Amino acid sequence: MKAVVANGYGSPEILEVKEVPKPQIKPTEVLVKTSVASITHADTLMRAGDPWFARLVLGLFKRKHPIIGTGYAGVVVEVGAQRADFEVGDSVFGETTTNFSTNAEYIAVGLNDIIMQMPAQISFEEASTMCDGPVTSLNFLKLIGEVKPGQKVLIVGASGSLGSAAVQIAKNLGAEATGVCSGRNVKYVKSLGADHIINYLEKDFRKLESAYDVIYDTVGAHSFKSCKNALKEGGLYMSPVLSMPLLWASLFNREGRKRAKFAATGMAPKDTIKDLLKSLVKMKQLGKLEILIERRYSMDQIREAHIYVESGRKRGNVVLGVAEC
Known part of the structure; x- marks a missing residue:
């Protein structure tokens, strides 16, 4: 599968689109085909390894997770034997927190990650940014x-x-x-x-x-x-x-x-984040929350996307289009 990989820490130039092995899920995981991933200010900081003490979590000298990104929206394509909360074909969204890896065609989502059913009234693009x-x-x-x-x-x-x-x-x-x-x-x-x-x-x-x-x-x-x-x-x-x-x-x-x-x-408790998401979904459904998607980039434009987000001039949200779902 294709994925955006960060070779160490530094400028957007360290980002490359590479062919990497498709995740083989564990019994407690679900495999999600990524439709859209968010590109955030936090993503640019984590790419740069800034502030330096963030590397204690990211990996001091070598990245623990070379594939970048945390927010995502997509469709479940495989369910682990010990997961009964999702089915193949479910549209989902969430965040992988410190497991990163959402700037890829497929994501293995575990028990400690955030994954929720996507309401019909919310688009993949909007959903991918909800956790930011x-x-x-x-x-x-x-x-x-x-x-x-x-x-x-x-x-x-x-x-x-x-x-x-x-x-x-x-x-x-x-x-x-x-x-x-x-x-x-x-x-x-x-x-x-x-x-x-x-x-x-x-x-x-x-x-x-x-x-x-x-x-x-x-x-x-x-x-x-x-x-x-x-x-x-x-x-x-x-x-x-x-x-x-x-x-x-x-x-x-x-x-x-x-x-x-x-x-x-x-880093907040998983249940806290889920409760926040439920409140936000309700706001969105009641017309009290508008989510602007200013720009959508392709994987091949990932460096350009990071440069734009890093400029501090973006309006609303920027997303990475990965696949049609």
């Missing part, structure tokens, strides 16, 4: 930030995968949402329901004193220290982009003070 922006942002805003009705939430990177989902989720939670984006994305972010929009090329939100209950920096553009001024007393800065200063600040939060939190949503 939507799940991450729901986890941060609802479970970590505990956003409440009437609170003021500022979302940095409001036009990206995480940010576009966050604007809609914040509104669904009853918050007043402010999106930070470039001028070219103002109209798009407004269409998502943002109450206020800040064009970061024209205005620095960090100069707004005690303005927000929660600052959700989806792209790690600003440090907690630089955002403190804009937080209300007892306010919270959150980001899924890990840095040593953020990790340090997260470990020494004090009740009643301005706080910082980091979390790796993909």
